[in-house]
Amino acid sequence: MSAHWTTTNFPSAQEFMTRHSPLGTPFTLAVAGKGGTGKTTLAALLVEELRERGPVLAVDADPNSNLGEALGISVRRTIGQMRDELLEKIADLPPGVSKDQLLEMGLYECLAEEEGVDLLVMGHGEGPRCYCMVNHVLRRCVEALRRN
Template sequence: MRPFTIAVAGKGGTGKTTLAALIIECLRRQGPVLAVDADPNCNLGEALGLEVKRTIGQLRDDVLERIADLPPGVPKDQILELGLHECLVEDEGVDLLTMGHGEGPRCYCMVNHVLRRVIDTLRGNYRYVVLDNEAGMEHLSRRTTQDVDALLVVAEPNPVSLRAAARIKEIAEELGLRVRSKFLVLNRLQGDLPRGLEGPIRELGLPLLGTVPYDPEVEGLSTAGRPLRELPPGSPASLAVEGILKKLRLGKEG
């Protein structure tokens, strides 16, 4: 069965990694999740408290080094598949794949081609895939299976951040991603939604899926380098994310 794929996008610092990690913490209780850190800053592992040993970027470099010395006939798929499993950090209900740095000046086409196929096969083992993207969504554009069920564009509740969200929405459209539905998520909300924002939100043309309040405990954990699963039960940010997942019909009852 095809997994339900959620991609989180937005400008740097809006809270993509935080939202992705909170979503993963919620979904991992319901079915196996493949978490993909597709931001070269690579901090989804830290937010989940998982130690990344090797990134896909490193694997790609290693394989390219080794391929030159291989006798003909040695299947590259197998080497990549083995390598991929070294990149996969396994934990209860969640496996994490970290993409790492982008491509260097060398030609990675062949390796990328095989890698995409291997990752696409891997995806079939999960009920959910959650992608934490870089602002430009580069990795999404390079995927063979570009299907995303829900693209969540994260912004902060102010007009400047909403304009940045509009740009992210355009990028997704320009990339020609196959996205079933796109939504806006407002993060770090203090108090009620400012009234003046209703107009700019309408203009953006993305339905507001939900808001996540500013939660000092979230910030505290991130400053201390602690994983978000250490949030106390029922913390405002986790409750908000549970609500968001329910709206996507991925709640506990859904």
């Protein structure tokens, strides 16, 4: 059952979270839409509201990657950059180190941490309209973080 909201009955962020997620229960919230419609601004506002309730993992999967700037969080490394470095290192893996271990180590280097919020930024894709590999890496990274 999905809800239909209009501008007159759209719940506040606090009301939405109270109705749809008991306090302390992890949940996923995605913001999507056309370019220039305020997705980054909305995501930043949601992160700020949510971080008051508990730790937040924010993932910026937009190739333009402006969520860090909107939150005032400095991003040192993106998952796209990590992917590029991983592809260069993969042939020279030390004995006993798997690709998954290398990926997980790189993931933690990509985390931008601030009080109450950790931010992962996808970064670039590998070509025009192609974000397949980075999206796959991002999915695996988020799964690894959820386990920890």
